[in-house]
Amino acid sequence: MSEMLGNRYFIARQYDKAYDNYQIALNDDPKNLKLKKRLIICSIQLGQIDKAIDYFFEVISTDPYVIINTDPYRDDCPCTEIIPQWESKNISDPEKVRINEILGMLYLYCDLKKSIKYLETSLTQDKTNKKISSAIKILTTLKPVKSHS
Amino acid sequence: MNSNKLNNAILDSLGEGLFTVDKEFRINSFNRAAEQILGYRRDEVIGDFCKNIIKSHRCYEDCPLGKVLESGSNLFDCESEIEHRSGRKIPVKLNATVLRDNENKPIGGVVSFRDLSYLETIQKSLRTESNYHGIIGTHKSIREIITLIEEVAESKSNVLIMGESGSGKEMVANAIQATSLRKNKPFIKINCSVFPPHILASELFGHVKGSYTDAIKDRIGRFELADGGTIFLDEVAEMPLEMQVQLLRVLQEGTFERIGESITRKVDVRVIAATNKNITEHMHNGKFREDLYYRLNVIPIHIPPLRERKSDIPNLAQHFINKFSMISGKKIFETDDDAMDILVSYDWPGNVRELENAVEYAFARTKDSVIHASKLPPVVRMEAHTGTHKKQIDDIPFAEEEYARIKRALEKHYWNRSRAARELEMGRTTLWRKMKNLGLA
Known part of the structure; x- marks a missing residue:
């Protein structure tokens, strides 16, 4: 079990196995933001949205540019494949908050403005979410960067 | 010469294609043979993910370096297919090794590969109008055998191939398997004449640990390995009579037990048998069971001698x-x-x-x-x-x-x-x- 094995599964889009390996690697290196950046995506794809928000908040509190400066090709970022799947999901009202949270996190890998927009929408639906509220504060103070999308 | 240049010179001297990756699977070296086999220049691929260059189905399902990481053992002569820049598929045999730091943590990997296209070229150029899955000939008797193989391609009936030694019985068996509906299923071959009786039983049906002196661990037999596919029993007439009873049962019921075990196992196996003996004579002499002969001889094929x-x-x-x-x-x-x-x-x-x-x-x-x-x-x-x-x-x-x-x-x-x-x-x-x-x- 290792970070490298996690990478092997991440690039093969086997998020469950990548998640397990990254979790173990994170025990050895708890401050590794690259691992957390990938764990956000793994957690989302495994339906562990609260876990994803925890990792998301940890990363952007430390260095949001770790996510913002992602290059879809050079970093083999799967967001371009994943975002359309989540955007096209037919969901009921109670789940809309979660979808907005998910898209808010995913869009940060490629489009800061859209990321903030989705996070703000989710906050209007659930005003008590302190992590999302703090995340918006961090992101809105950043200088705008060029979108990859 | 600095160490980087020296390393590159060493890698470039190899006849095998070779690349190394870091722990994120980004290529960090790519030798000259790899450039020639894959059609990319080194500077085009350095920093890119190996999956974007190699484009093998293994990258997603069965990554060779992933296998090494999981098993802890290096991989040798693993058959695969990679893609040339032009999109052409290249059959290769590859080796994979993981590189580790002083703390034994994986930090990257080495993959080397040999281009096997030349073997396919040989096979292709040897395939002519007079070559049917390796069977060479246009003689009437051979054409009849080929027609028969094509006619029974969709059948799962047993086949008995008879012919003198060296006449091509295995080649015919290969052609039957290659054209059958089971062509993508296991094809297991065994020569019944080379094993002493108790070993042959173990080879065919498997055994459990301790069932005889040398049985130090459980072993799966060839019939189980061939489940869903085909088994080729060469020199079937040499099979001892007591084994013939067990074989008959597999043919009739599809069931058997491993040696030393009472659990009855069921398999679905097509049998192609072959012999160079006069099997009718063997039956008259009591060396071959008549009921087994009729079970095997559903589709008889006689290969004429070359003369x-x-x-x-x-x-x-x-x-x-x-x-x-x-x-x-x-x-x-x-x-x-x-x-x-x-x-x-x-x-x-x-x-x-x-x-x-x-x-x-x-x-x-x-x-x-x-x-x-x-x-x-x-x-x-x-x-x-x-x-x-x-x-x-x-x-x-x-x-x-x-x-x-x-x-x-x-x-x-x-x-x-x-x-x-x-x-x-x-x-x-x-x-x-x-x-x-x-x-x-």
């Missing part, structure tokens, strides 16, 4: 010449007339296998582009019957067919021998010799 299909000898000889020429790189294209006379005259008690060996022998001894009679094995030269090649060919009805085939090709190409020879997939000299023998020149 009964001599018209195939020129084709077979040419096939082996092409094969050895490609394997060895020697530029030998054909035999001379005298050598062919001898090959056609000889009785070939060892059949096609003996002919192949004779061509290989002559090939090794030949220095120029034509195999002369003097280079053939002494036994073939001495025991070949006298008589001319032409006479031998004339004795065979097949000659008429060949006459028509050659004439057709010549007429099509306005009697241009080079073009006709190319279409007929034979050397220009061979065509000229055949034209003389058939009265076309």
Whole structure:
């Protein structure tokens, strides 16, 4: 079990196995933001949205540019494949908050403005979410960067 | 020379393609052979993910480095397919190793690969109109066997192949399997004559630990390995009688037990059996069970000895010449007339296998582009019957067919021998010799 094995599964889009390996690697290196950046995506794809928000908040509190400066090709970022799947999901009202949270996190890998927009929408639906509220504060103070999308 | 340059020089000196990756699977070195095999320049691929360059199905399902990471053992000679820049698939055998730091943590990997396209080229060029899944010949008896194989392709009935040693029983079994609905399922082969009885039972049905002295761990048998597919039982007539009972049960019920175990297992296996013995005689002598014979003999195939299909000898000889020429790189294209006379005259008690060996022998001894009679094995030269090649060919009805085939090709190409020879997939000299023998020149 290792970070490298996690990478092997991440690039093969086997998020469950990548998640397990990254979790173990994170025990050895708890401050590794690259691992957390990938764990956000793994957690989302495994339906562990609260876990994803925890990792998301940890990363952007430390260095949001770790996510913002992602290059879809050079970093083999799967967001371009994943975002359309989540955007096209037919969901009921109670789940809309979660979808907005998910898209808010995913869009940060490629489009800061859209990321903030989705996070703000989710906050209007659930005003008590302190992590999302703090995340918006961090992101809105950043200088705008060029979108990859 | 700094160490980086030295490393690159070492890697570039290798004949195998080789690249290394970091722990994120980004390529950080790419040798010259890899550039040639894959069609990318080094500077184009450094920093890119290996999956974007190699484009093998294994990248997603069965990453070789991933396997090494999981098993802890290096990978050798793993068959795979990678993609040339142009999109062309390249069959390769690859090795993979993980690189580790001082704390034994994986920090990257090395993948080396050998291009096997040349083997496919050989196979392709050896595949001609007279080559059916490795069966060479246009003699009526061979054409009938090929027709039968095609007719029974969708059947899962058992097959019994009978023929002298070296006549090509395994080749026919291969062709049956390759054309059957089970072609992508396991194909397990076993020679029943090479194992003592208790070992043969263990080989076929498996055993559990402690069932006999040498059974130190559980072992799966060939029938279980072949489940869903096909098993080829070569030299089936050599099987001891007590084993024949067990085999009969598998054929009738599809069930068996591993040796030393009472659990009954069920399998779905098609059986292709072969023998070089007179199996009817074996039955009369009580050495082979009649009920087993009828179970196996659902589709009987008799392969004639080579001496009964001599018209195939020129084709077979040419096939082996092409094969050895490609394997060895020697530029030998054909035999001379005298050598062919001898090959056609000889009785070939060892059949096609003996002919192949004779061509290989002559090939090794030949220095120029034509195999002369003097280079053939002494036994073939001495025991070949006298008589001319032409006479031998004339004795065979097949000659008429060949006459028509050659004439057709010549007429099509306005009697241009080079073009006709190319279409007929034979050397220009061979065509000229055949034209003389058939009265076309």
